[in-house]
Amino acid sequence: MHHFDADLPSEIDRVLRDFLRRAGEPIRRTEPTFGPAVDTLSDFVLGGGKRLRPTFAWWGWRGAGGDPGSAEAEGVLRAVASLELIQACALIHDDVIDSSDSRRGSPTVHVAFATRHAREQWLGSAESFGRAAAVLIGDLALAWADDMFSECGLPASMLAPARPAWRAMRTEVLAGQYLDVHTQATGDSSAEAALRVDRLKTAAYTVQRPLHLGAALAGAEQPLIDALMEFGGDLGVAFQLRDDLLGVFGDPSVTGKPAGDDLREGKRTLLLALGLSYAEQQGRDGERKVIADAVGDSRLTDAEVDDVRQALVDVGAVAEVERRIEEMTGNALASLKRAALAEPAAQRLTELADRATRRTF
Template sequence: MSEPDYDADLPAHVERVLAEFLRTAGEDIQRTEPVVGPGIEALTGFVLGGGKRLRPTFAWWAWRGAGGDPGGGHAEGVLRVAASLELLQACALIHDDLMDSSDSRRGAPTVHIAFAKRHADAGWLGSPATFGLAAAVLIGDLALAWSEDMFAGAPLPAEVLSAARPAWRAMRTEVLAGQYLDVHTQATGDSSAEAALRIDRLKTAAYTVRRPLHLGAALAGADRRLVDALLAAGSDLGVAFQLRDDLLGVFGDPSVTGKPAGDDLREGKRTLLVALGLRQAEERGDPHAREVIAAAIGDAGLSESAVDEVRQALVEVGAVRAVERRIDELTGSALAALDTAELAEPAAGRLAELATKATQRTY
């Protein structure tokens, strides 16, 4: 039997180890408590039902760039650690949808909506919405718990896993702190550019790019110089990735993004795009544009025509152009930091390609 070619088809290998883990992780509890089966099935479907697998990809290529050998004895264990990031991602998304009262994700009902419907269809006692919220919290918690199980159970020497622990611990803390900062900013109404960027760096950049790169490098035993270069690249690239998502959240095609256009506005997200729109409307002396943007933030019933008005205002005051410029600057600085890391090939080229692809998605 030939050795697996991890580099050539990394997403398929990530999918494989996730499916293997999820197939066995819930077996014992389902035998004793079959009532939890639908929750486990929902989590399995959520994890295996789509996603770009960006986090495992960044971790893998950082490992390769720092000297990891795909033909060596550690490759399968590293793949398992990298894939565990998808369970952390599942926790974040399920809880994020709950906190944002989102109805759809990847073109399907969100977990809390699906379980509220399950309750209503069965005619159970109490509130369907409350049941859906509780189920989503617990399913997200299960994803977080299983991410740790998958990480800790990876077939790697104890000293290798121990070297990766600081990145793993920091990433989990940072994403949860970023989630709280996000809801806190929505509650306080802080629409400053500074607040938006703090959320982007903590909530998105840290666990999407920065810490996955750190994790992969640590698994390869990278030195401090290399880790620092990857952390710098990951911070800027992660923010650029989020800024592109912010633009897609307002201007994107729902058939591509999997969410209705304008949902970030309806959910009250104080993104950099919105912050710059408000600030530049004021600086340009355009009270109408400022009012159009401000009135849309947090309006759960925002119509498609109102979203169109916001789009026009954001373009006219220069906010879209400013965000695009910021994306270009951050991508450039991230690529420069990757150059200083002096990563081994083919990882250096793959990470540069990934950086460009992740930040230059079209509407």
């Protein structure tokens, strides 16, 4: 087995570390004040994460015939690693949108910069400064993602077929983010709205487009890309549904976020949509009120989170989400078989599907 395949996350980290160092050097020299922002972005990108998006992209490339021993492999590694910079932008901005205090057990970027402002006793509002810094650092991540992708060292003939996937993914993740805040603002608690967000914000961005991007870098024909997109659509939604369950039932030491944070932030997940509709259908007004009152309550206590958990179990919402995860994962694996990918990509993607949807609470 080639070492790129065997130790992909550390290879992705290697090229990210190299890029971030080179990208940051010129602005550090000309404007040292910006140094802490550059450091924060580098630390954020290199400080954790599952590297899911580059991993799906890599195995899309390998499955479509990409050779890890070829001269292009290092360039492909850089191209797919650039997805982590888009992810950094999304997470940093997401934390601002959701007013989250912590991520991966550390203060979020906007909180860290607000704390710095307060410590230094600078002028104006510490919170406003923190938010502004986080928006700008997220923007820097997005700009650098484009730089890393376009300067990855691959010939234009290889990059050109992958650009439609790159363009679509960036637009879709932003549309998904907007749809997410829109459903919260309008109070749309329908299952349909939750699934639309899941398809754009998670399925397309986390699985489908990375697979599309990788396969396109290998020059894949449309039928193979279509099969991978079907696989990625179903798997991505199943992955998000598992994440929704973890957001309510997960162990904070595993998820990196306080238990019940999704409830406090008012996220309109399929789990909550089903909980509300099932409670209504069953005439269980008590359970419906417990769930409805919890959504968006920033002062929700752990005991109240426990009450919501019990209500979601009692009305059958948890069992239905588990059933859908199983069904969609099965559909995804059937699409993967139809794709007839080169090995070991099919096996690795099957393992990834299992890992992304496995129950861990």
